[in-house]
Each structure stands twice: as structure tokens, then as C-alpha cells.
Amino acid sequence: MSEQSFSEWLKERSEPEWTAVVTHPFATAITTGQAGMRHYLEQDFQFVDSFTALLGAAVASADSFEARVPYGRFLGQTATTEKKTYFHRALAELGGRTDAPPEPVTAAFKGLMDEVRTAQDYLLIATVLCVAEWCYLGWASRAVEPLPERFVHREWIELHDGEEFRAWVGFLRGELDRLGPGLDEERRQEVLGVFRRAVELERAFFDMAAG
Ligand SMILES: Cc1ncc(CN)c(N)n1
Numbered sequence: 001m002s003e004q005s006f007s008e009w010l011k012e013r014s015e016p017e018w019t020a021v022v023t024h025p026f027a028t029a030i031t032t033g034q035a036g037m038r039h040y041l042e043q044d045f046q047f048v049d050s051f052t053a054l055l056g057a058a059v060a061s062a063d064s065f066e067a068r069v070p071y072g073r074f075l076g077q078t079a080t081t082e083k084k085t086y087f088h089r090a091l092a093e094l095g096g097r098t099d100a101p102p103e104p105v106t107a108a109f110k111g112l113m114d115e116v117r118t119a120q121d122y123l124l125i126a127t128v129l130c131v132a133e134w135c136y137l138g139w140a141s142r143a144v145e146p147l148p149e150r151f152v153h154r155e156w157i158e159l160h161d162g163e164e165f166r167a168w169v170g171f172l173r174g175e176l177d178r179l180g181p182g183l184d185e186e187r188r189q190e191v192l193g194v195f196r197r198a199v200e201l202e203r204a205f206f207d208m209a210a211g
């Protein structure tokens with residue numbers, strides 16, 4: 001591969017879906033405080049359960065101590081601090097539930113995460129995590145000041161932007177960039193297939209949220 005990084009290559013080959021995700025009308029409506037968040041967050045709470053399990057699989061399957069540590073750190077944050085309390089506070093504020101039955105797209109996304117988790121395939125696990133976090137950074141970083149006043153929108157934006165989250169996305173991309181150059185063509189296409197599936201699910205998830 002020339003100078004283009006593997007993660008850039010994956011993103012470029014996932015167009016126009018990638019841009020459709022980061023500029024999705026529902027995501028834009030979050031940034032302006034106009035999105036109806038109840039159904040979306042009810043479904044996202046179901047998503048986050050498999051996502052958290054996937055982070056645990058990344059700790060278990062990563063190929064070095066240096067790689068395990070950032071997953072473990074982020075897992076601790078997701079499971080115990082901002083995100084968990086955010087969901088409970090936000091769903092309480094919106095009159096939502098934490099046990100909503102998953103919509104088909106939520107079930108499909110959980111299916112993809114559970115598939116790569118049970119395969120314990122580190123590269124594919126990192127690929128799904130990278131799509132989920134990188135495209136969220138993509139829409140959240142398009143928000144302009146002043147952020148919405150309502151905490152449900154504002155904190156959701158803040159959780160997916162800022163220095164720490166950028167560094168986390170940088171780490172995930174770095175893992176793909178580290179492992180990509182050593183892959184043969186068949187494996188590269190397999191990673192691309194998983195990357196694209198995840199991007200398509202992100203778009204369908206926002207479509208579901210938009211109603
Ligand atoms: C569907 C979805 N994709 C990604 C993220 C960011 N962790 C999320 N909360 N929900």
C-alpha cells in the first residue's frame with residue numbers, strides 16, 4: 001500500500017455510506033438539540049451491552065500488553081462512569097426504559113458484534129470498534145458552539161468528542177494501521193467487508209432513530 005493508511009483506505013472504500021453516517025440528519029439534529037432521543041437511547045442502551053462485551057474481547061484477544069491497556073481503560077469508563085450514568089439519567093429524564101426490545105437493526109448490530117467477539121478475531125474486533133467510535137467522532141465533531149442546553153443532547157455530543165475521545169479513536173485507527181500492512185489480499189478484503197457492514201449498520205441505526 002502507498003502512503004495511505006489502512007484505516008483511511010477502509011473509510012474511503014466505505015463511501016458514500018461513511019459520509020451519509022457522519023452527516024446523517026438525525027446526527028445533525030442531535031448537535032442542534034432537535035433530535036427526539038428517547039427511542040434512540042433506548043435502542044443504544046441495548047447496543048452498548050454488546051459493545052461493552054466487545055471491549056472485553058479486545059482486552060482478551062489483543063496481541064500485546066500495550067494494546068490491551070487502552071481497551072481496559074475505556075471499558076472501565078464505559079461500564080462504570082460517564083456512559084452508564086448518562087444512559088440512566090437520560091432515560092429517566094425522557095421517560096424511557098432500559099429494557100426496550102431491540103429493533104431489527106439493533107439486533108443486527110449486536111449480531112455483528114457478537115459474531116466477531118465469539119470468533120475472538122482481534123483484527124475484526126478492532127475493526128468494528130473503530131467504525132463505531134470513529135464515525136461517532138465524525139458527527140459529534142461537526143457540532144458548533146454553543147452546544148444544546150439540554151444535557152441529553154449536550155453530554156452525548158461531549159462523550160463523543162474532545163481530546164480523550166480523539167485519542168481513543170486515534171488508538172483504534174492506529175491498531176488497524178499497525179496490522180493492515182501485513183495482511184494478504186484475501187484478509188484485507190475480509191476486514192473491508194466487516195468495516196462496510198458496520199458502517200451500513202450505523203447508517204441504518206440512525207435511519208431507525210429518525211423514524
Ligand atoms: C450505534 C452506535 N454506534 C456507535 C456508538 C459509539 N460508541 C454508539 N453509542 N452507538
